[in-house]
Amino acid sequence: MKPMKKDENYILPDHAAERRRSRNAAETAFFEMGEQNRMAGLHKKYYIRTYGCQANVRDGETMAGMLEMMGFEKTEDMQEADVLLFNTCAVRQAAEERVLGEIGSLKPMILAHPEKIIGLCGCMAQEETIVRRVLQKYPQVKLIFGTHNIHRLPDLLSQVMHTGNRMVEVLSEEGKIVENLPAKRTQQYKAFVNIMYGCNKFCTYCIVPYTRGKERSRTRQDILREIRDLQENGCREAVLLGQNVNAYGKDLNETDGFTALLRDCARTGIDRIRFYTSHPRDYSSATIDVMREYPNIMPSLHLPVQSGSDAILKRMNRGYTAESYMRLYDEMKEKIPGITFTTDLIVGFPDESDEDFEDTLKLVDYCRFDLAYSFIYSPREGTPAASMPDSIPMEVKKERLQILNSRLAQYANENNQRFKGQVLEVLCEGSSKKNDDVYSGYSRENKLVNFRADRNPEGELVNVEITDIHSFSLDGKAL
Ligand code: SF4
Structure with a gap:
C-alpha cells in the first residue's frame, strides 16, 4: 500500500499517488455486511444524487444496495432524508461548482437538523483540492469516501452515526476488486455490468485516470455470472461498462480479451448487449467481427473521437489520427450495415486553431454522427492540458461550439429520416x-x-x- 496523506484522522487523496501505476494484477475480495451495520438504518431514509457517467450510476446502485441492507429506505425528497449522498463527477469544472452550490444550499437544513448526514463521494471526492476545500468550507459534509472504497460505506456511515465525528477515507491506490456487493438496480430490464475499472490512457485533458485508478478487469466468470443472474431476474439488456472497454483483460495478460468476453456475453443468450466506452486506439477488427456475428450485440457504437485535427489529437495523447478513426468507422459501416454511430467532441482545446476546428468539422461531415456529446474544453487541475498555453478567447470557443452543434443536429435529423415508416x-x-x-x-x-x-x-x-x-x-x- 502506497503512503497516504494523514490529516487529523482523515485519509485524503494524493494526486501524485493517484498517477502511479503498479504492475500487480488486482486481487478479488468479497463483500460481507457486518452484523453491527445491518439494523443501523432502520426507520431512516436515504437520498442519493448521482451525476455524470454510467459508471457513477452503477456505483450509485451499489451504494443504494448497501444502504437498503442496512435497513434504510429510499426517498426522492432531500428534506425527509436522514442520509444524503452526493455521488459526483469531476469531468467538468462547471458541474463541480453546481454540486458544491447544491451542498452549500443545504446548510440551513443541517442547522435545523444536525443529526442528518451529508456525504460526498464519486470522482470529486478523489480530488485533493476539492476535499480540502470541502473540509474547510462545508462543515455540513460529515462523510467523504472515494471511488476505490465504496464497499466501506456501511462501516464509515455507522461510525459517523455513532460518534457524530466526520469521517474522511479516500484511497489513492485502487486496491482489490470487490465482488458480491449488493445493488439496488435503477431499472429491471436493462442493467449496467462493470467489466473493468480505471483507465491507463492518460489523455492529457482527462482527470479520470487519477480519480478511477489503473485499469483492472473483473474475471470473466464473475461478469458472466452477473449477466446470468440478471437474465434469471427478467433483465433483457446488459450494458457492459468500463472507461475503455477495449482494454479489458490486458491486466489479466489476455490478448484482445474484450473480443473473447463479448463473444461469451453474447453466448449467454441475453436479448441485448451494449458496451461503453470504446477507445479507437484499442479497437480490433476481431471485435467488429463478433459484433457482426451475434445478433444480440446491438448495432450501435459510441466511439469518442474528441477532435478531427491530428495536431490536437496528438496533444490530447489520444494515440490515433483522424484518418485512422475514419478507416475504423468505414470498417464498421461496411461490416455492420445499419450501425448507428455516436461520439464525444471537445472544442476549444488549448490553442485550437481555426484550421484545427475546420478539421473537426470535416470529420463530422464524413462520419455524419447519429448523436454527439460536444463540450467546450474544461481545464482540470493536475492534468497536463491544464498547464498548456491557450490563446483562444472563450467567445471564439463558444462560437465554434454553436457551429458544431448546428451541424451535428442537422446530421442527427437527416440520419433519423431513414427510419420513417420502418x-x-x-x-x-x-x-x-x-x-x-x-x-x-x-x-x-x-x-x-x-x-x-x-x-x-x-x-x-x-x-x-x-x-x-x-x-x-x-x-x-x-x-
Ligand atoms: S480514455 Fe482518455 S478520456 Fe477516456 S477515461 Fe481514459 S483518459 Fe479519460
Missing part, C-alpha cells in the same frame, strides 16, 4: 416522462422511441412503426 424493435422502459399514455424505450440502434400502445408493455421487446422523426427521438405506434 418497424423498429424497442425495449419498452415504461411510460414516457412527459405523457402517461405514451411509452418509451430504445431501439436496437439505440434510438429513443416514444410510442402509443393499447396496454403497458414495460419490459417487452415491442415492434413499433415509426411515424414521426425528430432530431433526437422518434415517434411511433406499437404493432
Whole structure:
C-alpha cells in the first residue's frame, strides 16, 4: 500500500499517488455486511444524487444496495432524508461548482437538523483540492469516501452515526476488486455490468485516470455470472461498462480479451448487449467481427473521437489520427450495415486553431454522427492540458461550439429520416416522462422511441412503426 496523506484522522487523496501505476494484477475480495451495520438504518431514509457517467450510476446502485441492507429506505425528497449522498463527477469544472452550490444550499437544513448526514463521494471526492476545500468550507459534509472504497460505506456511515465525528477515507491506490456487493438496480430490464475499472490512457485533458485508478478487469466468470443472474431476474439488456472497454483483460495478460468476453456475453443468450466506452486506439477488427456475428450485440457504437485535427489529437495523447478513426468507422459501416454511430467532441482545446476546428468539422461531415456529446474544453487541475498555453478567447470557443452543434443536429435529423415508416424493435422502459399514455424505450440502434400502445408493455421487446422523426427521438405506434 502506497503512503497516504494523514490529516487529523482523515485519509485524503494524493494526486501524485493517484498517477502511479503498479504492475500487480488486482486481487478479488468479497463483500460481507457486518452484523453491527445491518439494523443501523432502520426507520431512516436515504437520498442519493448521482451525476455524470454510467459508471457513477452503477456505483450509485451499489451504494443504494448497501444502504437498503442496512435497513434504510429510499426517498426522492432531500428534506425527509436522514442520509444524503452526493455521488459526483469531476469531468467538468462547471458541474463541480453546481454540486458544491447544491451542498452549500443545504446548510440551513443541517442547522435545523444536525443529526442528518451529508456525504460526498464519486470522482470529486478523489480530488485533493476539492476535499480540502470541502473540509474547510462545508462543515455540513460529515462523510467523504472515494471511488476505490465504496464497499466501506456501511462501516464509515455507522461510525459517523455513532460518534457524530466526520469521517474522511479516500484511497489513492485502487486496491482489490470487490465482488458480491449488493445493488439496488435503477431499472429491471436493462442493467449496467462493470467489466473493468480505471483507465491507463492518460489523455492529457482527462482527470479520470487519477480519480478511477489503473485499469483492472473483473474475471470473466464473475461478469458472466452477473449477466446470468440478471437474465434469471427478467433483465433483457446488459450494458457492459468500463472507461475503455477495449482494454479489458490486458491486466489479466489476455490478448484482445474484450473480443473473447463479448463473444461469451453474447453466448449467454441475453436479448441485448451494449458496451461503453470504446477507445479507437484499442479497437480490433476481431471485435467488429463478433459484433457482426451475434445478433444480440446491438448495432450501435459510441466511439469518442474528441477532435478531427491530428495536431490536437496528438496533444490530447489520444494515440490515433483522424484518418485512422475514419478507416475504423468505414470498417464498421461496411461490416455492420445499419450501425448507428455516436461520439464525444471537445472544442476549444488549448490553442485550437481555426484550421484545427475546420478539421473537426470535416470529420463530422464524413462520419455524419447519429448523436454527439460536444463540450467546450474544461481545464482540470493536475492534468497536463491544464498547464498548456491557450490563446483562444472563450467567445471564439463558444462560437465554434454553436457551429458544431448546428451541424451535428442537422446530421442527427437527416440520419433519423431513414427510419420513417420502418418497424423498429424497442425495449419498452415504461411510460414516457412527459405523457402517461405514451411509452418509451430504445431501439436496437439505440434510438429513443416514444410510442402509443393499447396496454403497458414495460419490459417487452415491442415492434413499433415509426411515424414521426425528430432530431433526437422518434415517434411511433406499437404493432
Ligand atoms: S480514455 Fe482518455 S478520456 Fe477516456 S477515461 Fe481514459 S483518459 Fe479519460
